[in-house]
Amino acid sequence: MSSPTPAIEIQNLKYAYGRAEAVNDLNLSVQRGRCYGLFGRNGAGKTTTMKCLLNLLRPQSGQVRVFGLDPAKHEVEVKRRLAYVPDQVAFYPWMTVRETLDYLASFRDRWNAMTEQSLLERFRLNPAQKTAGLSKGQRTQVALIAAVCPETELLVLDEPTSGLDPIVRREFIETVIGAYQEGDPGNRTILVSTHLIAEFEGLIDEFTIVDGGQSVLTLQADEARDRYHKIRARFPHTPPEIDLSHALRVKKTGRELELIVNGGGPELLERIERQNPESLTTESLTLEEIFVATLQA
Amino acid sequence: MTVTSARLVKEARALFMPWCAIVIAAPLIMLPSSMEVLPGIFEFLSTASFWLGIPLMASLSLGNEFHYGTLSMLLSQPVDRTRVWSDKIVVLMAAVVSTGLLYLISWREMPGEFVAAGAIWMVVTVGSATFWTLIARSTIGGLVLNVVQLFPLIGLFILVNWMVRPLHPAADLDAVDVFLAVFALIYGCLMFWLGRRKLAAFQATGGFAGGDLLMTSPGVMGGLLGQVLRCRPKGLVLNLIRKELRLLWPVWMLMILCVVGLIILYPARNMQWQDNEWINGPFLAVCLVGIYALLTWILAGALSVGEDRAAGTLSWHMTLPVSAGLQWTIKLIVVLATTLVGLLLVGTTGALIYGKPFTDYLGEPLTRGRLLQSLLAFLSFPAFWCASATKGTMRAALWAIPAAYVVVVAYIIGVVLAMQLANTRIIDAAAAAVHSFTITYGTYDLIDDLAESWPLILVAIALVQSRRLFRREVQESSFELLRRLSWPVSAAFLLGFMPQLPLSFAEHNWRAGRMLVSEIHGRTAVLGLTPENIGTLSNPRQLSPEETEKIVLSEPAKLWLKDARIVVYGGTSNVLNKRNLEPQPTRWTRVHLANGWVCNAGGTFLNGQPRTGPAWCADPTNRYFVMNNSWLRSLLGFNPWRPRW
DSSP: OOOSSEEEEEEEEEEEEEEEEEEEEEEEEEEEEEEEEEEOOOSSSSSHHHHHTTTOOOEEEEEEEEBBTTTTHHHHHHHHHHHOOOOOOOOOSBHHHHHHHHHHHTTOOOOOOHHHHHHHHHHHOOOBGGGGGHHHHHHHHHHHHHHHHHOOOOEEESSSTOOOOOOHHHHIIIIIIIHHHHTTTTTTEEEEEEEEEEGGTTSSEEEEEEEEEEEEEEEEEEEEEHHHHEEEEESSSOOOOOTTTTEEEEETTTTTTEEEEEEEEHHHHHHHHHOSSSSSEEEOOOOHHHHHEEEEE | OOOOHHHHHHHHHHHHHHHHHHHHHGGGSSSSSGGOOOHHHHHHHHHHHHHHHHHHHHHHHHHHHHTTHHHHHHTTTTSSSHHHHHHHHHHHHHHHHHHHHHHHHTTTTHHHHHEEEEHHHHHHHHHHHHHHHHHHHHTTHHHHHHHHTTTHHHHHHHHHHHHHHHHTTSSTTTTHHHHHHHHHHHHHHHHHHHHEEEEEEEEOOOOOTTTHHHHHOOTTOOOOOOOTOOSSSSOOHHHHHHHHHTTTTHHHHHHHHHHHHHHHTTOOOOOOTTTTTEEEEHHHHHHHHHHHHHHHHHHHHHHHHHHHHHHHHHHHHHTTTSSSHHHHHHHHHHHHHHHHHHHHHHHHHHHHOOOOOOHHHHHHHHHHOHHHHHHGGGGGHHHHHHHHHHHOOOHHHHHHHHHHHHHHHHHHHHHHHHHHHHHHHHHHEEEEEEHOOOOOOHHHHHHHHHHHHHHHHHHHHHHHHHHHHTSSSOOSSSHHHHHHHHHHHHHHHHHHHHHHHHHHHHHHHHHHHHHHHHHHHHHHGOOOOTTTSOOOOBEEEEEOOHHHHOOOOOOHHHHHHHTTTEEEEEESSTEEEEOOOOEEEEEEEEEEESSEEEEEEEEEEESSSOOOOOEEEEEETTBBBBOOOOHHHHSSSSSOOOOOO
8 A cells, every 4th residue: 555655755945056056946746656757957956856865965945855754864764765876877996797786785675686687687797897897888787787676665867878878778768667666566666867858758657847946847747748739730821920829839930830839729729720721730749848848938 | 378378277277286285395394393383293294295295296297187087088189199298297397396496495404315315206206107197097096106116216225235335345335326316317217208108108998987096906906805805795884894995905005015115124124324323224114114104194094085985986875775874984993993903013013023223213102002003093084084075085185184284283373372361461350350260279180181182072073074074975175175174173273272261361360379479578578577567477467558559569460459458477487598597587478369369478588688488379278279281381392371470
């Protein structure tokens, strides 16, 4: 039975590096069993938010809760229930892959050796190789194995697929992350920050777009796809003047008109139809398109 | 700014701060020893800055590129590699030559051999720096290899002297010295050329650690030792200890090298360096142990946290389910244990090989005092603290000694300031108003004990701060480190100032009271006292306000004697007049201060020359207040308390 306590709860979080505000009044709630996306440009405050969750940084204002616990007060308890893959993975270069995984396993109460073996084979990693000789992508692979094998309740992934080749990236997202959540449906939560939004399209249940340290948009993925549409109309002559004030973005190219709308699509469609376009199509936006449209708007 | 000057400025900027530090240390040796807050500290700082600073600066030039991961970018620029090398060398030479000249001036009192050895050291270490830094792929690794390469060279020098001297006992050995100097110069030039060649052919291989020899140490830890230190899937604490021991391998290597060096020097145990009796085998062994101890104190503390921070593995550990406190504790214990084991092993080896002459050089406390040896291990802590407070092993290593020194100086300033403050008119006025110098032995000892336990209190404060900083993400900035250093510095100042203030206040009051009553007693002679009108101990004569006004002249005395009562009485004594055994009449003065204190002076013969006898003040319980001989007073070598009376 799932507890009503959210896996992650962030309220009015603020953090600044000197005078530079990294996170400013951010609110976020991630329910258990969800795959939650944290999207934003470089320097938007995603990594800082994650570091506050992990107690790597102390919030200067606001509060952060993981499974209802304050990471600063219940540091070990919180970390026992989560695994983290940072954006820049670092290991001790004198250790082999095998030794690194053994070392990390010693921190955990639980470690799925079968998953470890299977992932090592899938990623074609040589356990006897020293981590000093691993490429950036291979280091990320080791970090991903180390994050998945303890089978924790929460997986915090900061740009997990950066540096991975397309094949491994796809395999990781579709197989590894999918399998992780299916291992205990409804209880395993993922918080992922990524630029490669399209790659996580099928996995994300809910997301928040942050910009300048603030939450710009928080939506369920399905709801977002329902609300955000791209309308394309082609007219026999130059597009007529229509009230497009509800559109997020308007692009006119010759006889074509392309709109991105956030809700209010049917009314706008009706208005365009009245102008007798040659063709009129509408389609849902991908999460990446929503991200771009939101930030450009 | 031209392209060339921009590149030179970039190189100069990288060396500027270390250059400043080394240059500032040079003239310290010329300062009078009375200004030293710790005996010999100026000489130590000046010489250590030179012997370690020059190779460090030479390694930094290229080591910084490894540290910041900019070497690949630098070498990928459309500039010939030899040009990159020459830019670095030009700036390095300017820095080294200017430093060398300054030291030449500062060390003009030093023996000629010492200065010549310094010049050779400069040539060899600067010439070899590029080569060894490229081998080690880090500043510290380059520094260690650069210094270690000199051991066989020094051994060769000793061997040549040792072999030549018995063969030509009466010969002028200048030719040998010249030969050795030329040999060193040729060696330095050869290494210089090899370094240039190495950079020209350098391949930027290696992963994220850039193949740093300190971190990867290929092959060194293989075999049995590698198996012992290999992490296991179970046993968290043991794994953390293994990891720490592995992280400190350069310190272990240094220890092994030092032991080997002591063994190699064994044939030279009876050797003397030409006419200098004090330069002999045991002396060289002690020097070797000294260099080892200094490097260990700095490296053990700096490497443990510094390398973890630099590699990014510290942040990674903070995300694992083990408390930061446990990780910090394990790190600290392993650092202290490594230092202690190293010092004991190296010290014991030296004592076994060289016997009494070696232990005589080190001194009894260092060789026999186990407690002192244990405390010596704690000298790694400043570097450990610096590594907790900043990012980067190098920065932590560079700041370790200055940081410790600044803290000690802050304490001394606190003490001296408190002492000086006790001499001001404000304190006089306050003391005169309340006469609150009723401090007893017990109170004094308590405060004195507290004042002397300042290192413990300060270490406790620094430990707490280090633990807090350990888990934080810190910036790579000297300013940040200084900002954090302000806490222990402030604590040290207060630990010096706060306990010393009441002590100095009490001391001042005691001395002032003593002088006051002496002054009054001396002045009572003008009252024309006779055995008939002076009164007795049981029935003393109280001075009238007019008489009091006549004898109390100084302003401080008037302040102190507000509401006081002065009595005089006579007596007889032969104790102070051994030439005449007949008891002689004496006069005594007693001042009853407003707060109940009684100050006495007396024993002056009425029929002799007026002279001041013993004077003392007693508190109401009649326990005399006596100043303790503070360790600080002996440490300072002067009495900072200067009474204005």
